Amino acid sequence: MDSGRSVRVTIDDVARAAGVSRQTVSRAMNDKGDISEATRRRVLATIEELDYRPSAFARGMRTQRAGTVALVLPDIANPFFPAVARGVFDAAAARGLAVVVHNTDADAGAEAEAGRAIVDAGAAGAIGFFEALDDPALAALGRRVPLVVADRPAPDGAVATVRADFRTGTRLACEHLTSRGHARLGMLDGAVENKPERRRAFLETNPDDHVVAAPPTVAGGAAALRSLLARHPGITGVFAFNDLLAIGAVQALRAAGRRAGEQIGVVGYDDITMAALLDPPLTTVHTDKYELGRTLVEVLAHRLDGHPAEHRVLAPRLVVRGSA
Amino acid sequence: MDSGRSVRVTIDDVARAAGVSRQTVSRAMNDKGDISEATRRRVLATIEELDYRPSAFARGMRTQRAGTVALVLPDIANPFFPAVARGVFDAAAARGLAVVVHNTDADAGAEAEAGRAIVDAGAAGAIGFFEALDDPALAALGRRVPLVVADRPAPDGAVATVRADFRTGTRLACEHLTSRGHARLGMLDGAVENKPERRRAFLETNPDDHVVAAPPTVAGGAAALRSLLARHPGITGVFAFNDLLAIGAVQALRAAGRRAGEQIGVVGYDDITMAALLDPPLTTVHTDKYELGRTLVEVLAHRLDGHPAEHRVLAPRLVVRGSA
DNA sequence: CCAGCTAACGATAACGTTCACGGGAACCTT
DNA sequence: AAGGTTCCCGTGAACGTTATCGTTAGCTGG
Numbered sequence: 096m097d098s099g100r101s102v103r104v105t106i107d108d109v110a111r112a113a114g115v116s117r118q119t120v121s122r123a124m125n126d127k128g129d130i131s132e133a134t135r136r137r138v139l140a141t142i143e144e145l146d147y148r149p150s151a152f153a154r155g156m157r158t159q160r161a162g163t164v165a166l167v168l169p170d171i172a173n174p175f176f177p178a179v180a181r182g183v184f185d186a187a188a189a190r191g192l193a194v195v196v197h198n199t200d201a202d203a204g205a206e207a208e209a210g211r212a213i214v215d216a217g218a219a220g221a222i223g224f225f226e227a228l229d230d231p232a233l234a235a236l237g238r239r240v241p242l243v244v245a246d247r248p249a250p251d252g253a254v255a256t257v258r259a260d261f262r263t264g265t266r267l268a269c270e271h272l273t274s275r276g277h278a279r280l281g282m283l284d285g286a287v288e289n290k291p292e293r294r295r296a297f298l299e300t301n302p303d304d305h306v307v308a309a310p311p312t313v314a315g316g317a318a319a320l321r322s323l324l325a326r327h328p329g330i331t332g333v334f335a336f337n338d339l340l341a342i343g344a345v346q347a348l349r350a351a352g353r354r355a356g357e358q359i360g361v362v363g364y365d366d367i368t369m370a371a372l373l374d375p376p377l378t379t380v381h382t383d384k385y386e387l388g389r390t391l392v393e394v395l396a397h398r399l400d401g402h403p404a405e406h407r408v409l410a411p412r413l414v415v416r417g418s419a
Numbered sequence: 420m421d422s423g424r425s426v427r428v429t430i431d432d433v434a435r436a437a438g439v440s441r442q443t444v445s446r447a448m449n450d451k452g453d454i455s456e457a458t459r460r461r462v463l464a465t466i467e468e469l470d471y472r473p474s475a476f477a478r479g480m481r482t483q484r485a486g487t488v489a490l491v492l493p494d495i496a497n498p499f500f501p502a503v504a505r506g507v508f509d510a511a512a513a514r515g516l517a518v519v520v521h522n523t524d525a526d527a528g529a530e531a532e533a534g535r536a537i538v539d540a541g542a543a544g545a546i547g548f549f550e551a552l553d554d555p556a557l558a559a560l561g562r563r564v565p566l567v568v569a570d571r572p573a574p575d576g577a578v579a580t581v582r583a584d585f586r587t588g589t590r591l592a593c594e595h596l597t598s599r600g601h602a603r604l605g606m607l608d609g610a611v612e613n614k615p616e617r618r619r620a621f622l623e624t625n626p627d628d629h630v631v632a633a634p635p636t637v638a639g640g641a642a643a644l645r646s647l648l649a650r651h652p653g654i655t656g657v658f659a660f661n662d663l664l665a666i667g668a669v670q671a672l673r674a675a676g677r678r679a680g681e682q683i684g685v686v687g688y689d690d691i692t693m694a695a696l697l698d699p700p701l702t703t704v705h706t707d708k709y710e711l712g713r714t715l716v717e718v719l720a721h722r723l724d725g726h727p728a729e730h731r732v733l734a735p736r737l738v739v740r741g742s743a
Numbered sequence: 744c745c746a747g748c749t750a751a752c753g754a755t756a757a758c759g760t761t762c763a764c765g766g767g768a769a770c771c772t773t
Numbered sequence: 774a775a776g777g778t779t780c781c782c783g784t785g786a787a788c789g790t791t792a793t794c795g796t797t798a799g800c801t802g803g
């Protein structure tokens with residue numbers, strides 16, 4: 096039975112109860128100096144006893160920084176992101192940080208708007224999959240809030256990065272296809288900006304016109320495969336920009352009476368959850384999405400502690416299943 | 420080139436520039452009364468001109484309420500939730516609300532902790548898939564912050580609800596299986612608390628021992644199907660608590676040399692993205708997850724406007740594909 | 744024994760809003 | 774014409790922290 100008026104316990108209440116000033120309470124909470132170990136413990140005990148929770152607003156007002164980090168990504172419903180997000184959430188929660196999510200649909204306007212919202216909210220830091228924003232804008236954001244960007248080069252010395260090694264991943268995929276006897280390889284590239292690594296790596300060992308671009312969706316993959324095969328009927332190995340495209344390719348193949356993994360090999364990228372559950376199960380380049388999320392937070396936290404911007408690279412791993 | 424010291428534009432700056440008091444500026448922003456249309460427009464213009472953004476901290480300090488809502492769910496990586504979350508994000512963004520996400524893994528302790536964090540952060544409202552928290556605790560949370568719970572009865576007159584009509588959905592599934600000639604039906608129930616509707620609806624027309632419970636995962640589904648068939652070899656129609664279980668069942672069937680949709684029918688629940696991409700594609704009860712997310716926010720917003728708690732029910736729809 | 748230092752703590756002043764008032768001018772009402 | 778409303782708008786205070794600076798007691802060194 097709450098006694099009606101639920102009045103807030105303030106720092107002054109704690110100070111009174113502990114017989115100190117509120118400044119001392121503040122010192123005890125924030126591990127600042129100028130406080131003896133004895134009173135520190137006593138204050139902490141009274142805080143516990145009164146169940147005092149500092150007001151995030153009042154604190155933020157002074158410090159201009161909230162205990163919250165922003166996660167901006169194109170679309171949480173895209174199967175690649177939930178696992179990443181979970182990694183971010185877990186690592187952030189372990190550090191007492193709340194996470195607010197911004198979906199942008201890879202639209203430059205939405206990404207900019209998210210950036211504004213982030214600085215307005217006084218977020219402690221931001222983690223972002225920015226796909227459309229140009230470097231100057233990104234650098235500007237990085238100047239206003241500690242920032243770590245994923246899968247993209249740093250626009251500025253101040254912003255940290257975590258990247259998957261797409262070049263190695265692509266090589267792994269191509270070499271596997273070759274080792275399975277597929278001499279002529281084609282690629283289903285995602286028609287997205289700022290993601291040239293996979294295509295570039297593919298082109299290191301394959302001709303230019305063996306690449307066809309499409310929206311990185313299942314439907315896009317089906318269409319792209321048909322157009323690829325129409326152009327080059329001799330192709331028997333297909334590398335896709337991501338699993339969605341690869342799944343579309345597998346489906347188009349089935350519709351044409353062919354089965355991936357037999358006459359023709361298909362390799363995807365990302366290893367999203369459903370890849371293992373399909374028939375045939377998808378051979379794909381696995382990137383540890385959960386680990387990516389955790390790493391992003393780790394790098395951000397490191398930055399928050401005043402260290403210079405880090406740049407990490409996550410290694411890919413080929414998962415061989417039925418489709419190639 | 421930012422001119423170094425980026426000083427904040429405050430409400431006083433706007434007031435000065437517009438030749439009014441800060442209270443008038445506040446009135447203009449918040450659509451309060453006691454202001455003439457002329458000065459309102461003038462103030463709004465100066466706000467635009469100075470690119471003034473009110474401090475969320477200062478505002479929250481007075482109002483004790485931030486422009487942020489919480490979304491509590493078991494696991495964003497569970498394929499059911501990303502689409503829901505996207506609906507929540509979009510609807511919230513349309514209302515200028517930020518969303519912070521809390522993953523709980525359906526653990527009572529984590530759910531309680533999320534509740535604490537929510538009131539500490541002064542969230543404007545909360546949306547939750549609470550699976551473990553008991554009613555009193557949920558009601559207590561609902562007393563501290565406007566709350567709408569999903570897929571669960573209201574613990575209290577103050578908390579709003581949005582629910583999927585599981586009874587109808589289950590009936591749709593069972594009737595479809597029956598109409599396909601499957602006389603004996605079994606059910607793969609999810610071994611989760613507080614979700615008895617599907618099982619109850621199934622038991623209305625089927626015997627008790629045709630239900631076997633398992634963790635709502637692919638692996639759980641495979642195991643559950645084997646145990647179900649071991650007990651009742653005559654069963655030819657299987658209804659699963661969710662798609663993950665159904666997928667596991669389909670896989671176990673395949674491993675046993677049988678194919679879902681031919682001798683034996685399998686119907687899932689939820690229609691997660693991958694359901695349509697499997698082979699055979701999964702027949703399942705579709706609930707519009709994106710719409711669920713949107714509705715949750717809508718109901719919360721309605722509550723935030725001071726209206727009494729609503730209780731909405733979302734209708735299911737059977738999607739017939741290959742597995743039954 | 745005193746100047747000088749340090750450790751530990753307190754008092755005051757912000758931070759930027761909104762709330763509760765109060766007040767003047769214009770407009771009615773009788 | 775006096776009193777009452779209504780419409781606008783401004784003034785002070787308060788929300789709960791932390792930064793800055795001041796103060797006191799105890800200690801050190803000469």
